[in-house]
Amino acid sequence: MRSFQRGALDLRPVTLTPGVNRHAEGSTQVEFGHTRVIVTCSIEERVPPHLMGKGTGWVTAEYGMLPRSTHTRTQREAAKGKQTGRTMEIQRLIGRSMRAAIDLAALGPRTLTLDCDVIQADGGTRTASITGAYVALVMALRNLQSRGVMSKIPSLTPLAAVSVGVVNGEVRVDLDYEEDSSADVDLNLVATGDGRIVEVQGTAEHKLFDRKLLDGMLDGGLAAIQQLTAAQAKVLG
């Protein structure tokens, strides 16, 4: 039986708690079962050098794990003096996804930084981060608008993310850590509620996969994402 007594294509209990940080322009805590991530969205009225003078905005992301968010303690990246390849890969994925969620030209010469910090990890931290980041981003934009800094919120594309895997030949969505460790295939999907894909990354961890299995994973993942975008919409009112 899967954790939280759920079926193969069911999500864990998902909670989105906006406004968890009094300093950030936007923030949310996102929980997928025991996975818990705090996402803040910070706005700065400047853009990176390569965009200066072009009028367009930028969205970037950083990802980190508290040392004891994991089962055994992971060395602190700040103490080690560098970020791991995994961290870089994840924050690049979050950043790309968030840039797909917003009309950068309409944002104007501003930079939004999404900080995704994992407080407790139990599988799916990158997909939880993306799902929470969309909420924090929208809240930050509304904040700008309500403060009169921005007259109109740029056009948005609501999106969310979920992990999908093949465990013992069965397609499952939203894997927890234990399932993730034994999955034959591991796929992360970022998409809109109406099934348009932003990013798909599938890896044969222990077994190669064919088109049919990929289709099964995409079916499961897109259905779950529909639920996640509905949860986001509910929180965002």
Next chain:
Amino acid sequence: MRSFQRGALDLRPVTLTPGVNRHAEGSTQVEFGHTRVIVTCSIEERVPPHLMGKGTGWVTAEYGMLPRSTHTRTQREAAKGKQTGRTMEIQRLIGRSMRAAIDLAALGPRTLTLDCDVIQADGGTRTASITGAYVALVMALRNLQSRGVMSKIPSLTPLAAVSVGVVNGEVRVDLDYEEDSSADVDLNLVATGDGRIVEVQGTAEHKLFDRKLLDGMLDGGLAAIQQLTAAQAKVLG
């Protein structure tokens, strides 16, 4: 008027929430007003090289701030590739304080690591960290004992910490960020509930201070610490 409608020698509302992390041997969330820190205590059955074969244990601490725990976003130390001097200074202070709280010889060849991660900062993050770390440390030891790894918890010295400052000539305890920024003197005190000092660090930020003012700050600080150790005792049962 001070934040939370309090008097010069009053603490902000203090909350200690143990068990906030399902992976760590011990954990607590500590809040001093809007300052919020998650502390985990991790136990490893090994000691640093310089203690090998001596039978004694070790306690160490690491400190970090989420990038948007601060009013404006602070650069992530992991991305920058090094910890600031302030971070190092604080984690050394926490480590020393925790080593004073426990009989290291009785701990046996184990290392306890206290990770103090600031989720939201509003002044006094190092003193909140120490106050919470003592709770996380005790919980981790009880965990070891309940799992039968350790038959007897080493002798402990309950301790807590508070900041004290001089603002407009007045001694105040537990300064928030705004008060801290304008204080003439800034003092951090680590002590036991019965007034024995573990660490005192006083700095003339804008005005030198005399013995009398130092005495006033110590009086205020020790009284506050008595309340903090009482709060710890209550949580620890």
Next chain:
Amino acid sequence: MRSFQRGALDLRPVTLTPGVNRHAEGSTQVEFGHTRVIVTCSIEERVPPHLMGKGTGWVTAEYGMLPRSTHTRTQREAAKGKQTGRTMEIQRLIGRSMRAAIDLAALGPRTLTLDCDVIQADGGTRTASITGAYVALVMALRNLQSRGVMSKIPSLTPLAAVSVGVVNGEVRVDLDYEEDSSADVDLNLVATGDGRIVEVQGTAEHKLFDRKLLDGMLDGGLAAIQQLTAAQAKVLG
């Protein structure tokens, strides 16, 4: 018209030149049009710490670009003191792909390191690297066998990789730099000649994509990979 007067689903001229390095156990130069990568496979009779005593082997990869492999000079990572997130992402992808190509248990306690160094870049450096790495890996194993170090070559899964993109609404395989810069969707595919997938990474660069477009990209990519594995087989005899 595409470079090299080719159709939307055609590869650029592909050349695999084995034995380009007299020191390495296995090596190949791989060219996809103007993209040119030297891959060497080095064998060491030891495994990383986490595999010690388990009898199984390991395969890892590193990727680098010569500073002037690019249109304008890119800063040397060794001089900068760290590898970029892009480099890490790519070398992790190559390593995972190569681990899927070989039976690690049968390899025995050895580490194979695939170094992929881009001499000249014109799009598709990661997919060219993977395609060449498989050849270098096989040559290194044969080398071990011919020197009597290994009696039997572990079971292998021939695989190759290609980039696919959507440019002006058209699915194209093996994009050069110019096409890559303007593609709406960018997908990298690693697979076997018979259509089993090792890794798929698709990104909406400028436009979200639906299942139908994804299917078109997979069709094009898998057909191209079939040609690449045939080219590998020819070179390997």
Next chain:
Amino acid sequence: MRSFQRGALDLRPVTLTPGVNRHAEGSTQVEFGHTRVIVTCSIEERVPPHLMGKGTGWVTAEYGMLPRSTHTRTQREAAKGKQTGRTMEIQRLIGRSMRAAIDLAALGPRTLTLDCDVIQADGGTRTASITGAYVALVMALRNLQSRGVMSKIPSLTPLAAVSVGVVNGEVRVDLDYEEDSSADVDLNLVATGDGRIVEVQGTAEHKLFDRKLLDGMLDGGLAAIQQLTAAQAKVLG
């Protein structure tokens, strides 16, 4: 018996030798017994970014130890690629103390950098550094004045520093390395000759301390500092 046949509250022989460096605007060699530190004060006609356009000046400090200033060779921080937490803590203390010694607004948009390099260490390197740094700073300012760069030297607050400890229950000032290693309490005090405190940092190394013991340490430390500021005044004429 203590080193140099001195009483519990006596300093080791203290020597201040100004003008030891022909390039620096101000310099001094300071010796507390066998502890020997070279301090230079460098002046630059610019301020850090956060002070630009404010008209005020800045004072900062850096601290280092020659690898063999210690009993056994310490690894060179430049070779290791980073400064230790101890180094950072000490140079932050020296910098704060020196900023308290001078009217920064009257300094004008200039930066004074105090480099404190320990040639030989035998306890008390940070307090010797501060005591010497005040002399180097004054000499640098006089140099500016004599060269006509500055018409009037900013208002100064003469200050010095000493270590105090509790060894075998006895309060002692100016501990050498051997005493320092076995002290129960270790306190560093920075103050003026007339007893106003700039910084106090007291640590229970092996035993907690009460208010009475703290008072004893402060009495001893302030009396010693009076001698040190007298020695500074003598050298400065």
Next chain:
Amino acid sequence: MRSFQRGALDLRPVTLTPGVNRHAEGSTQVEFGHTRVIVTCSIEERVPPHLMGKGTGWVTAEYGMLPRSTHTRTQREAAKGKQTGRTMEIQRLIGRSMRAAIDLAALGPRTLTLDCDVIQADGGTRTASITGAYVALVMALRNLQSRGVMSKIPSLTPLAAVSVGVVNGEVRVDLDYEEDSSADVDLNLVATGDGRIVEVQGTAEHKLFDRKLLDGMLDGGLAAIQQLTAAQAKVLG
């Protein structure tokens, strides 16, 4: 017998292949026997800060080795996070030599960067790099001229480099790796075809050397350099 059946004062077969990189302003592949280096020359229309506004140009060099250019795999400097002392020493030597080859004032406010990347190493990589770098530099200047960016090529001093050693008491030029490892004296010489010296670096690896032996090494080295500058001239037309 020496490799390639050559006499003590003979070079290995030397090949200079210009135009090996389609992106760089100038490039050449240089081979001294099995030593193979790709050199590119990149031109930027700016100078380092210390030359700004002076009208003069700058030439700099960077050197790297592919991890498996060596007999056993060498750790990638980019992965290690820093360049070795040997790398720094070599690239400084190449840079100085190239600055001696050109009239920097006549170059105008431009920077030429020579990237020398060793594809395969068998002794003499630094001298091969310098010999190839001169060709790449000239080609880059001609490129600038042909594109009309520069009306006249600055005055040039053709130069090349060779290694000389003493092996079993015999002076030999252009040592391969095996000879280099057993040489008693190792000397690197950079000079013009008509015998003017740019740089000479001689090291007693296992035996001190006298003036007579030094003279013998210089004789052999200068004669070899004459052949190398002739080869450069032939390639450059």
Next chain:
Amino acid sequence: MRSFQRGALDLRPVTLTPGVNRHAEGSTQVEFGHTRVIVTCSIEERVPPHLMGKGTGWVTAEYGMLPRSTHTRTQREAAKGKQTGRTMEIQRLIGRSMRAAIDLAALGPRTLTLDCDVIQADGGTRTASITGAYVALVMALRNLQSRGVMSKIPSLTPLAAVSVGVVNGEVRVDLDYEEDSSADVDLNLVATGDGRIVEVQGTAEHKLFDRKLLDGMLDGGLAAIQQLTAAQAKVLG
């Protein structure tokens, strides 16, 4: 006229002061005019990994400059987080020279580390370092012998170093900073008193040089080195 009223081939006043550090096994302060370097020799009873079990010893060197040893303040390498190419080049030269001065096999499995720290720089810091390092090394060996750790001092080759340059067409030895900055040719020579060469490094800074000029520089340098080895012998008794 040259500094210190000396002729073209005269050294500046040279002072060697042994025993300047009470912790190091051997130490000396060396002054060439205003250039002042402290050299310590530390002995450890272990060798680097590549020499383990071979019975032979090792000698290595590190070099550093105090930030204000230079005319204007140089950034501290420890703060910057890495050593410059110049530092690496110099410490490699010192290490090679010292290894040539001693029979490493007879040293036994020990490592000698020569730390050369420049207190004040005025040209010739690397040659002063080598000259002083030989004295510190001998003193450390005598120390080992007198403590009974080593029965017999390994065979030694006394050596020293000097800089030579061509200024206004004239060969000069032991250049100070001002001369060094304007020299056309800069040569560093390490040799024995009887004229055997350990290392020669000559660089055409502004003008190429011919064999005749090189001979003149070697004549001047070797004569000066004879005086330096005599000074060493006098100090070493």
